[in-house]
Amino acid sequence: xxxxxxxxxxxxxxxxxxxxxxxxxxxxxxxxxxxxxxxxxxxxxxxxxxxxxxxxxxxxxxxxxxxxxxxxxxxxxxxxxxxxxxxxxxxxxxxxxxxxxxxxxxxxxxxxxxxxxxxxxxxxxxxxxxxxxxxxxxxxxxxxxxxxxxxxxxxxxxxxxxxxxxxxxxxxxxxxxxxxxxxxxxxxxxxxxxxxxxxxxxxxxxxxxxxxxxxxxxxxxxxxxxxxxxxxxxxxxxxxxxxxxxxxxxxxxxxxxxxxxxxxxxxxxxxxxxxxxxxxxxxxxxxxxxxxxxxxxxxxxxxxxxxxxxxxxxxxxxx
Numbered sequence: 001x002x003x004x005x006x007x008x009x010x011x012x013x014x015x016x017x018x019x020x021x022x023x024x025x026x027x028x029x030x031x032x033x034x035x036x037x038x039x040x041x042x043x044x045x046x047x048x049x050x051x052x053x054x055x056x057x058x059x060x061x062x063x064x065x066x067x068x069x070x071x072x073x074x075x076x077x078x079x080x081x082x083x084x085x086x087x088x089x090x091x092x093x094x095x096x097x098x099x100x101x102x103x104x105x106x107x108x109x110x111x112x113x114x115x116x117x118x119x120x121x122x123x124x125x126x127x128x129x130x131x132x133x134x135x136x137x138x139x140x141x142x143x144x145x146x147x148x149x150x151x152x153x154x155x156x157x158x159x160x161x162x163x164x165x166x167x168x169x170x171x172x173x174x175x176x177x178x179x180x181x182x183x184x185x186x187x188x189x190x191x192x193x194x195x196x197x198x199x200x201x202x203x204x205x206x207x208x209x210x211x212x213x214x215x216x217x218x219x220x221x222x223x224x225x226x227x228x229x230x231x232x233x234x235x236x237x238x239x240x241x242x243x244x245x246x247x248x249x250x251x252x253x254x255x256x257x258x259x260x261x262x263x264x265x266x267x268x269x270x271x272x273x274x275x276x277x278x279x280x281x282x283x284x285x286x287x288x289x290x291x292x293x294x295x296x297x298x299x300x301x302x303x304x305x306x307x308x309x310x311x312x313x314x315x316x317x318x319x
Contacts, residue, residue, distance in 0.1 A: 016228040018076060021069035024235050028065055032058035035246060042251035050112035051251045057099050057242065064092035090141060098134040101158055105129060107202055107249065108165040113195055114172065129158055159210050166203045173199065201248045205241060212237055
């Protein structure tokens with residue numbers, strides 16, 4: 001069995017943690033700065049409310065890593081392991097996970113992608129899930145009895161909501177793409193297709209997140225041996241996932257009409273059938289036969305000074 005030695009009263013197996021936390025602090029800080037600068041520079045190309053919301057995730061993570069580095073650095077080099085600093089690490093860790101899942105919920109709802117803002121029900125649902133997730137995570141980290149079961153249940157509900165809304169948005173976007181191709185409305189094709197690709201990538205990323213969370217909670221080895229290796233793998237996996245999602249939803253010069261969206265998400269996803277109009281004389285209208293619904297409206301017009309009657313025909317194709 002591998003023996004653990006101590007340095008200044010701290011287990012020697014933790015000696016790599018200060019360097020490890022400092023490295024990831026640098027990475028996350030650079031990511032937060034580049035994200036903020038990019039969002040500010042490209043704020044004219046698209047609605048950036050989602051991007052500014054996502055900016056809170058790397059900032060909270062950088063704060064957590066800062067406190068973690070200071071805690072372990074003071075333990076090894078100053079023989080001071082601050083209780084308040086460890087509590088700050090605990091709180092910022094919970095906030096980071098909560099902010100991450102709230103961001104995932106916002107993206108799955110299509111916030112600033114398929115709708116300008118969420119409906120009242122969606123805002124309440126997102127806020128409720130975020131609050132419950134935060135409280136159950138606090139109880140789980142504090143080793144309160146039965147909170148592990150509550151946390152697993154909360155994860156299941158959150159992932160169900162996320163994947164359900166992703167599937168709904170993908171279905172709506174597929175219908176829109178089909179409608180655009182049928183009606184040959186090429187002006188909107190690139191914008192709708194870009195949104196579809198975004199949700200497909202996000203769906204794949206969330207499947208990886210679900211598997212990663214499952215592996216983390218199945219591997220509950222709290223021993224100090226090789227702790228820094230487990231921490232390294234976890235932090236790298238976490239950063240790569242957020243890098244992929246951040247790159248997908250970053251502020252950029254999108255396709256024309258990408259920002260065309262309803263103010264609120266509609267209650268249903270029905271597509272209004274196309275309406276066409278044509279003008280013909282009364283005789284032609286009497287002979288007009290069509291299975292589609294049509295309305296005839298008489299309107300006067302002039303033909304070489306003589307008044308005649310024409311009919312405006314509005315035809316609506318059923319869907």
